[in-house]
Amino acid sequence: MTILAHVFTLLAVTAGALLFLAGTIGLLRFPDTLSRLHALSKADNLGLALIVLGLLPQAASLTDGLKLILIWLLAQLSAATASQLIAGSLNRRKSGP
Amino acid sequence: MTLLFDLALVAWLIALAGHIAMTREDRNAIVAFIAFGLLLGLAWVRLSALDVALTEVAIGGGVTGVLLLSAEAHLRKPLAQDSAQDRPHDGRRRLGNVGTIAAALASAAVTAGLALAVLALPTPAPTLAPVAAAALDTTGLGNPVTAVLLAYRALDTLLEKVVLLLALVGVWSLAPDRTWGGAPSLAPAVAPEPLVYLARVLPPIGVVIAVYMFWVGADAPGGTFQAGTVLAAMWLIVMLAGLRQPPDTAHRVLRLLLVGGPALFLAVGFLGFFIADGFLSYPEPIAKPLILGIEAALTLSIAATLAMLVAGPAQKAPEP
Amino acid sequence: MADVFTAAALAILAATAFGLFRVLRSRIAVERMMAVQLLGTGGVAALLLLGAASGVAATSDAALLLMLFAAFSCAAFTRGEEDTPDEDPQPTKEKT
Secondary structure, rough: HHHHHHHHHHHHHHHHHHHHHHHHHHHOOOOOHHHHHHHHHHHHHHHHHHHHHHHHOOOHHHHHHHHHHHHHHHHHHHHHHHHHHHHHHHHHHHOOO | HHHHHHHHHHHHHHHHHHHHHHHHHOOOOHHHHHHHEEEEHHHHHHHHOHHHHHHHHHHHHHHHHHHHHHHHHHHHHHHHHHHHHOHHHHHHHHHHHHHHHHHHHHHHHHHHHHHHHHHHOOOOOOOOOOHHHHHHHHHOOOOOOHHHHHHHHHHHHHHHHHHHHHHHHHOOOEEEEEEHOOOOOOOOOOOOOHHHHHHHHHHEEEEEHHHHHHHHHOOOOOOHHHHHHHHHHHHHHHHHOOOOOOOOOHHHHHHHHHHHHHHHHHHHHHHHHHHHHOOOOHHHHHHHHHHHHHHHHHHHHHHHHHHHHHOOOOOOOOOO | OHHHHHHHHHHHHHHHHHHHHHHHHHOOOOHHHHHHHHHHHHHHHHHHHHHHHHHHOOOHHHHHHHHHHHHHHHHHHHHHHHHOOOOOOOOOOOOO
16 A cells, blocks of 8 residues: 555656746746746646655655645735736736837 | 755855845845745754744744835935935945945954854864753753843843834934824735735634644744744735834833833842842742743843834824 | 655746846836735745744744735735826826
8 A cells, every 4th residue: 555655656746847947947948027927937847746746655743745735726826916916917918118 | 864954954054145245236135135034044944943933033034024125115216316316326336335335244253253262262172062051950840042142141131122122212213303103104005816816825824833832842843032023024024015004102101012022021020139149030930930931021021123124213103 | 744744845946037037127107016916926835835844833923924025015016006007197087
């Protein structure tokens, strides 16, 4: 059972790290601000989600696991708001003088 | 593998610091500086100094950033007028160059001095850690950092809080006579909607985290300063979104909050003459409750002081 | 297992570093606001992995605070950003 948990952790953490790399490649290669924003927020949040998921079986106690999930939820809230703020700021600038 | 990680982290920190120093535009440098503060938190974690990491993230990555952004926004207005007249700008730039070189030299000297001091230490560096750990039981605390801050070196902490208050007095005294005692203004005319949403959702989470930080600080990394900074940030976000206006700087409750923590600390300090061995010493059986009480009052004071520091001097006339 | 976690943290740190410099050197001012968000998620992921590698439970507290203040700083950026486009003296100019 523990081996299964370890394998799951390995897979999820590796996938998470790969998604962070994918996000950065998107950030470097995508042509305009909005698609770069898209690459950043999607890839990074999924990456963080996978890493949290992977670390959950390794958590020492239930509260530690809950804290991990809380951190991820906080990241969701923060990323969604920040993306909206950045995109809104961009929009106003384009439509402005 | 950890060595490789540490090397990469150091290389990145130096590169980012170089970027901050070389960037010509202030705002850009401030954004990079906030990123630097968050990254420095990572470095402190690697150094096993979690208490410092928490403070660095909260102050360097959070509150200082907003403070600098507000200062930059204030500076930009007069600068824009100057460049329209085009006269004092050149002189300022020439002075700026001399200033940059002087600052660079001074920073280099400090860095060299620190490096020399560290290298000159004997190889098992002198430490008080075993003594501090041995005396931990008498305070009833489990976190040696909190014990140093509130018991062993309580005087330093007390004076720190007074300095924080003095800084606030300095900021407040920038207000002109007609707005003295009035409220600072923080929110833009129209706050963007996502910000308003964040200001409604984030503070409840933040307050819980602050209480947790405060409570866990007795036995694990965390404590008053981190908790106070989180509270200050939550209050600031509510004010930035315009959900609540900042209070009048002459408001009695606000003044009580500001002074409460240091005043209680000082009172308990003097009480030490009668119930313990002297100034700022606690009688052993009630050491922990006393320390927790002081910490609670200090947390609120720090929160109010930091938030009002960022909010700046009064800009509206006081309400009668 | 600890080595795997540290390696993953290193990979994420490197990815975040490249992204951060791309964003900070951008000519578009708005893009620089992404820097803190980028470092928020990347830093939190690296911290959680480091915490799992070292077994120090309190590391996740640092991650919690990092995320909270990344959100806070992002919100704070809007402040000066709103002033930037209209530096003209007429304050009555509203957006269309």
